Amino acid sequence: MLPEAIELVIVTPERQLLREKAVEVQLPGEGGYLGVLPGHAPLITELGIGELSYHDLGGKESAHLAIVRGFAEVLSDRVTVLAETAERAEEIDLQRAKDALARAEQRLASSDPNIDWDRANIALQRALIRIQVGTKKRSALVPGA
Amino acid sequence: MATLLDFRRRIRSVKNTQQITRAMKFVAAARLRRAQEAAIAARPYAKELARMLRSIMSRIDEPQHSLLAHRPEERILAIVLTGERGLAGAFNANILRKAHDFFRANKGKKLSTIPVGKKGRDSLKKAGFSLIAEYVNVLARVDFATAREIALLVTDLYAKEEIDSVYIVFSEFKTVMTPNLVVTKLLPVEAIRADEESAEKESAQVDYIYEQPEEQLLGKLLPRYIETQILRAMLESSAAEHAARMTAMESATKNAGDVIDALTLHMNKVRQAAITKEIIEIVSGASYGA
Structure with missing residues (x-):
C-alpha cells in the first residue's frame, strides 16, 4: 500500500529547519530537479544549488526554500534533506541577495587573475536562487508588486 | 592597627x-543555556549524516577514500579546543594537561597541533609545539563556517599524506559539575558512531537507488562528516567552558x-x-x- 504523505525533514548543520507532512516535494538534485511523490523508490542523491518546493497536506499551497548543496535521502514515506544552508522564502533578505549578486557579477566580470572563479560562480548561483525564491514570497504577499 | x-x-x-x-x-549561565541549545540544534544533522554515511559504507565492499586510508601513525596532528579567556576555574588547565599527556604518550613521533582558543594557543606556543594554524576568537559564537575551515585544512593535509592521523582534544559537556575530557580520533575515519536508537532502525536495510556513483557520494559525505564532528566538539567545548565559568564564579561569589x-x-x-x-x-x- 502506498503511503499518503511524505514526511519532509530539512536539517542544516546548525539547526533543524523543517519537519512537515507533504504530498509532493521537488528537490534540486545535482543533475537536475527531482519530483518526489509518496511511495517513491528509496534514493540517495547529492543536491546542487536550487529551489526546493513542496505541497503540504492541504494540497494547493506550496512553500519554497533556497537550498545550497547537500544530500537528500528519499524513502517511500520520508524525505530527509541535509543542506549546507537552507532558507525559507520569507526569511530571505532580498536586498542582501541583490547586493551579493551585484558583487558576484562584478567579480566575474573583472580581469583580476586573483579572482577565485569557482567561488564567485557559486556565489552568483546562490544569489540568483535566493532572489528567485525570495521574489516568490513577495509576489504572493503583495499582488502586483 | x-x-x-x-x-x-x-x-x-x-x-x-x-x-x-x-x-x-x-x-555564564545565560551563555551556557544558549550553547546547550545550539548543541542540541546541531544534533539532527549530525545524526542523519552519520546514518546516510553508514548506509553507503555498508553497501560498498571495500570503501576506498583518502580519508579512510590507514597509515602507521608517525605524524600526528592534534586539534586542541580551549577557552578564549580564563576565570573559568581549572577548565583551560585541565584541557591543556590532557593535551600534554597525549603529546607525552606519543613522544618520538612528529607532533603538530592546531589550537582553537586563545588560552591553548598561548600555552602550546610557549611549550614550543609546531602550530599548523591557530584559531582564536572563534568560540564566542561557534558557527559552522569555522568548523568547515578547520575541517578543510586537516582533511587536505591528511589527503596529501602530510599527516597520518588527526585527534581532537576537548572538554565534553556532560553536566555542569562534571566536565569530561576526551581525546577522539578524527582521521582516518573509523567506525561511524551510531546511537542505539538509530541502530535499531537501520537493521532493516534499504536498497537505495544512487543518483551518483556510491564512491562519489562517499567522497562528498566524508568531509561533511568531519565537519560535523569538529562542530560538535566546538559546541560541546563552549558549553563546558560556560559551565566551568559559572561554577567558578558561583564559588567566588560565595x-x-x-x-x-x-x-x-x-x-x-x-x-x-x-x-x-x-x-x-x-x-x-x-x-x-x-
Whole structure:
C-alpha cells in the first residue's frame, strides 16, 4: 500500500529547519530537479544549488526554500534533506541577495587573475536562487508588486 | 592597627568584587543555556549524516577514500579546543594537561597541533609545539563556517599524506559539575558512531537507488562528516567552558560573602574594643577627680 504523505525533514548543520507532512516535494538534485511523490523508490542523491518546493497536506499551497548543496535521502514515506544552508522564502533578505549578486557579477566580470572563479560562480548561483525564491514570497504577499 | 575606616574600605572593595563575580555568573549561565541549545540544534544533522554515511559504507565492499586510508601513525596532528579567556576555574588547565599527556604518550613521533582558543594557543606556543594554524576568537559564537575551515585544512593535509592521523582534544559537556575530557580520533575515519536508537532502525536495510556513483557520494559525505564532528566538539567545548565559568564564579561569589562576614565581625570587635577603652578612660578620669 502506498503511503499518503511524505514526511519532509530539512536539517542544516546548525539547526533543524523543517519537519512537515507533504504530498509532493521537488528537490534540486545535482543533475537536475527531482519530483518526489509518496511511495517513491528509496534514493540517495547529492543536491546542487536550487529551489526546493513542496505541497503540504492541504494540497494547493506550496512553500519554497533556497537550498545550497547537500544530500537528500528519499524513502517511500520520508524525505530527509541535509543542506549546507537552507532558507525559507520569507526569511530571505532580498536586498542582501541583490547586493551579493551585484558583487558576484562584478567579480566575474573583472580581469583580476586573483579572482577565485569557482567561488564567485557559486556565489552568483546562490544569489540568483535566493532572489528567485525570495521574489516568490513577495509576489504572493503583495499582488502586483 | 587597622582603623574602622580601613575595615569599611576593605569591605566595600570585596563587595564590589562580589558584584562582578555574581554578574559574571549570570552571564555564564545565560551563555551556557544558549550553547546547550545550539548543541542540541546541531544534533539532527549530525545524526542523519552519520546514518546516510553508514548506509553507503555498508553497501560498498571495500570503501576506498583518502580519508579512510590507514597509515602507521608517525605524524600526528592534534586539534586542541580551549577557552578564549580564563576565570573559568581549572577548565583551560585541565584541557591543556590532557593535551600534554597525549603529546607525552606519543613522544618520538612528529607532533603538530592546531589550537582553537586563545588560552591553548598561548600555552602550546610557549611549550614550543609546531602550530599548523591557530584559531582564536572563534568560540564566542561557534558557527559552522569555522568548523568547515578547520575541517578543510586537516582533511587536505591528511589527503596529501602530510599527516597520518588527526585527534581532537576537548572538554565534553556532560553536566555542569562534571566536565569530561576526551581525546577522539578524527582521521582516518573509523567506525561511524551510531546511537542505539538509530541502530535499531537501520537493521532493516534499504536498497537505495544512487543518483551518483556510491564512491562519489562517499567522497562528498566524508568531509561533511568531519565537519560535523569538529562542530560538535566546538559546541560541546563552549558549553563546558560556560559551565566551568559559572561554577567558578558561583564559588567566588560565595567566598566573597564569607570574607565580608569575617571582616564585618572583626570590624565590630575593633569598634567594641574602642568604645570599651573610651569608657574605661572616662571612668578612671572621673575617679581621679573625685
